[in-house]
Amino acid sequence: MNTTHSLPSTPPSSLFLRACLGLEVERTPVWLMRQAGRYLPEYREVRKLAGDFLALCKTPELAARVTLQPIERFALDAAILFSDILVIPEAMGMTLTFLEGEGPHFPTPLNRPAELERLVLPDPEVQLGYVLRAVRTIRQQLPAPIPLIGFSGSPWTLATYMIEGGSSKKFTRIKTALYDDPHFLDALLERLAVAVTDYLNAQIDHGVAAVQLFDTWGGVLGPDEYRHFSLEPMARIIAGLKRLRPDGTRIPVILFSKGCGGYLETIAASGCDVIGLDWTTPLDQARSRLGPAIALQGNLDPAVLYAQPGRIRTEVGRVLGTMGGQNGHIFNLGHGIEPNVNPERVAVLVQTVHEESRRIKLNVVA
Amino acid sequence: MNTTHSLPSTPPSSLFLRACLGLEVERTPVWLMRQAGRYLPEYREVRKLAGDFLALCKTPELAARVTLQPIERFALDAAILFSDILVIPEAMGMTLTFLEGEGPHFPTPLNRPAELERLVLPDPEVQLGYVLRAVRTIRQQLPAPIPLIGFSGSPWTLATYMIEGGSSKKFTRIKTALYDDPHFLDALLERLAVAVTDYLNAQIDHGVAAVQLFDTWGGVLGPDEYRHFSLEPMARIIAGLKRLRPDGTRIPVILFSKGCGGYLETIAASGCDVIGLDWTTPLDQARSRLGPAIALQGNLDPAVLYAQPGRIRTEVGRVLGTMGGQNGHIFNLGHGIEPNVNPERVAVLVQTVHEESRRIKLNVVA
Numbered sequence: 001m002n003t004t005h006s007l008p009s010t011p012p013s014s015l016f017l018r019a020c021l022g023l024e025v026e027r028t029p030v031w032l033m034r035q036a037g038r039y040l041p042e043y044r045e046v047r048k049l050a051g052d053f054l055a056l057c058k059t060p061e062l063a064a065r066v067t068l069q070p071i072e073r074f075a076l077d078a079a080i081l082f083s084d085i086l087v088i089p090e091a092m093g094m095t096l097t098f099l100e101g102e103g104p105h106f107p108t109p110l111n112r113p114a115e116l117e118r119l120v121l122p123d124p125e126v127q128l129g130y131v132l133r134a135v136r137t138i139r140q141q142l143p144a145p146i147p148l149i150g151f152s153g154s155p156w157t158l159a160t161y162m163i164e165g166g167s168s169k170k171f172t173r174i175k176t177a178l179y180d181d182p183h184f185l186d187a188l189l190e191r192l193a194v195a196v197t198d199y200l201n202a203q204i205d206h207g208v209a210a211v212q213l214f215d216t217w218g219g220v221l222g223p224d225e226y227r228h229f230s231l232e233p234m235a236r237i238i239a240g241l242k243r244l245r246p247d248g249t250r251i252p253v254i255l256f257s258k259g260c261g262g263y264l265e266t267i268a269a270s271g272c273d274v275i276g277l278d279w280t281t282p283l284d285q286a287r288s289r290l291g292p293a294i295a296l297q298g299n300l301d302p303a304v305l306y307a308q309p310g311r312i313r314t315e316v317g318r319v320l321g322t323m324g325g326q327n328g329h330i331f332n333l334g335h336g337i338e339p340n341v342n343p344e345r346v347a348v349l350v351q352t353v354h355e356e357s358r359r360i361k362l363n364v365v366a
Numbered sequence: 367m368n369t370t371h372s373l374p375s376t377p378p379s380s381l382f383l384r385a386c387l388g389l390e391v392e393r394t395p396v397w398l399m400r401q402a403g404r405y406l407p408e409y410r411e412v413r414k415l416a417g418d419f420l421a422l423c424k425t426p427e428l429a430a431r432v433t434l435q436p437i438e439r440f441a442l443d444a445a446i447l448f449s450d451i452l453v454i455p456e457a458m459g460m461t462l463t464f465l466e467g468e469g470p471h472f473p474t475p476l477n478r479p480a481e482l483e484r485l486v487l488p489d490p491e492v493q494l495g496y497v498l499r500a501v502r503t504i505r506q507q508l509p510a511p512i513p514l515i516g517f518s519g520s521p522w523t524l525a526t527y528m529i530e531g532g533s534s535k536k537f538t539r540i541k542t543a544l545y546d547d548p549h550f551l552d553a554l555l556e557r558l559a560v561a562v563t564d565y566l567n568a569q570i571d572h573g574v575a576a577v578q579l580f581d582t583w584g585g586v587l588g589p590d591e592y593r594h595f596s597l598e599p600m601a602r603i604i605a606g607l608k609r610l611r612p613d614g615t616r617i618p619v620i621l622f623s624k625g626c627g628g629y630l631e632t633i634a635a636s637g638c639d640v641i642g643l644d645w646t647t648p649l650d651q652a653r654s655r656l657g658p659a660i661a662l663q664g665n666l667d668p669a670v671l672y673a674q675p676g677r678i679r680t681e682v683g684r685v686l687g688t689m690g691g692q693n694g695h696i697f698n699l700g701h702g703i704e705p706n707v708n709p710e711r712v713a714v715l716v717q718t719v720h721e722e723s724r725r726i727k728l729n730v731v732a
Binding site: 170171172175176178179180219221222223225259261262279280281282301303304306307308311315338340 | 645704
């Protein structure tokens, strides 16, 4: 599906980038979904400065500052751009608000095919210029060896918010569209796929070293619906990305569809380099189903961070143990860090990944 | 694990019971989770009479009436007792309220090991006598050939509500207990397993012909945690059930763990006769993983009921097609019917299962 796999590229020195490409590493690299966020008191300070959440996303200097905070605190192997997946629908012309404690809200959700005409195809340099300025600012301030990960929501996941009007438990409106008006949904997903491709390519142009597609809601679909409505638009995006930087380094693509452990073989056919796993699919099971050609990211249950340090060390060790020192693994949580986590527990996690994965690697070699 | 599999039993005549035991049937039997419920206008009438939801559960005549409503309307092959999974924690002494439009609420959730002492082991004939009276009333009024399914929540699922205080998205409190105080959680689950065993045996004594364990939240656990905290208590319940009626008929046990398609082999080892599947695991995939010795129940996405009749027929045909006329299948949804479904669409579903499964069976034989 993706022909860039065969293009020549310069082997990167970053542990994270090397692991994304399945190359030899001396220990397992680690970053954490939502590592820049509310669990950090220094984040909450900046958030207060910004006013509301969307203002924080839209102020490049502040977005850069919170992106760097976890890097300053922990020995993480990658930074991830601080932003929100819903900046895309907003850039397409939809009004977006974040109600305190209630999450995102689109007061006029998409309802009918005619409303697709309302949606503009954003020029990332214009409507999403604030994100690109944040990328440049972060790139200037981030220590050179640390790669910056860019990201976007998947078309399916973005569409759920745009049609439901916000977070959903039952996905009534989008599933009604799926079964009763699939052409409307296909047309929306196609527009989103184009917008996301442009957006991620612009992030790459401005300096991100890898990109991740967040497909938070792929798991609410059955296998055929997942393939058509979630995976295929993502595969079209991946096929349209600039996968090589001018300096010859390759841009890895991470695909994370939560709750889709049953669909790994489908996901592997998308052209992505790395599959993100939640904690319900063991890494060794995924590896034996997919082989070593695709890297894996994950997959500690974020709830383990509520535990005492000793238990965190045990559980991190269990996850690392399932990979047994094999290459092609990036340690992460199976979903984002929760806001009520104690940052000291995150330090325990990161330190354990460093020490324990190095130990396992040495034992494998010995 | 369960030795009653080898006990002699009289082959039942009900299509539903035959399918649970993998016996030959001339078409696929069908019932629907939450078939007695808010989508039916006649249910909403009775609910109004009762006052609140819990009062409806606790008034045997009214609970019986709503249990029978879907049987009067549709050609369903089984009735399921109208009740709620949370009657067990209430019978154990916890205060339970249902806030209109907000779901169940325990104002004083369980917090610490010492609070386990608050929980009584209910005598089903006393604290849950209203359920057993409903079972008897239904059994008197239900046409004799139609079996009545009894049910309970699984210990893990009940514990989530008891510890979180209601529905949860992140399961913070119970997962903290799981990692930080597993003995507390184990002790709670053990108490619940005993209470559920007694409760289901009492339902069997009073006339239910099969039982289902609803494990709505098993899927939030990783594989090892699922096995220990969700599956093992259910396996202990199953081992403690009266599996043969005095007349020699066997009581099938259905186990439904939502979102656990990755754990089917574990579930099959529980001693259950039937595994309920949500719509993310194709029936043919489950059958090839588990073999024909275990029956399967499911697995249409409940959202298909939002579609037009033609699409409903197509999707029902797809589900039946994955089984290709094999025995050991009970048609159902992959989760409960949603309240905003049009009952006429349910009629289309039921009629299609009858016609299409008969047609497939004839083609297989021919």
